Amino acid sequence: MKFDETLKTKILFEISQINKLLSDSKPLIDLCKLKVPDFVELSAVALVLHSFYNGIENILKLITKFYDKKLPEANKWHIELLESAFVSNENRKQIFKLEEKELLEEYLKFRHFVRHSYGFQLEWDRMENLVSRVNNFWEIVKDNLTEFMNTTAQ
Numbered sequence: 402m403k404f405d406e407t408l409k410t411k412i413l414f415e416i417s418q419i420n421k422l423l424s425d426s427k428p429l430i431d432l433c434k435l436k437v438p439d440f441v442e443l444s445a446v447a448l449v450l451h452s453f454y455n456g457i458e459n460i461l462k463l464i465t466k467f468y469d470k471k472l473p474e475a476n477k478w479h480i481e482l483l484e485s486a487f488v489s490n491e492n493r494k495q496i497f498k499l500e501e502k503e504l505l506e507e508y509l510k511f512r513h514f515v516r517h518s519y520g521f522q523l524e525w526d527r528m529e530n531l532v533s534r535v536n537n538f539w540e541i542v543k544d545n546l547t548e549f550m551n552t553t554a555q
Contacts, residue, residue, distance in 0.1 A: 412464070457505070461496065495549075496549050
């Protein structure tokens with residue numbers, strides 16, 4: 402089965418959105434690499450990381466809806482959705498290589514934390530690794546997605 406062109410167009414749109422997010426956020430990310438961010442900078446970069454993972458999850462939802470016909474419905478569906486991206490099934494091959502699993506899980510956990518906490522609870526020590534790696538990691542994720550799209554679905 403060839404990769405569906407409509408799905409590919411939707412995925413490429415999400416990729417362009419994440420590219421724009423990281424491009425527009427470059428000054429902030431670079432600043433955070435030079436000094437410990439203040440409250441406003443910390444809050445802003447937390448939103449960038451939140452949006453970054455949301456974009457990845459949007460792509461996973463598109464792929465899962467198309468090939469698997471439905472999304473996980475359990476309380477922890479976000480975790481199940483990510484887990485499913487690392488395995489093949491009867492409808493599609495795996496989306497991400499296992500080497501990316503640990504860091505993607507960290508971005509998911511951080512996004513969950515941001516959604517359910519107050520800004521004053523943000524800690525640079527918890528975010529620094531995610532901020533410093535986001536651009537390079539995004540290139541790896543994009544490579545995984547490109548490989549998924551450029552090969553057969555099964």
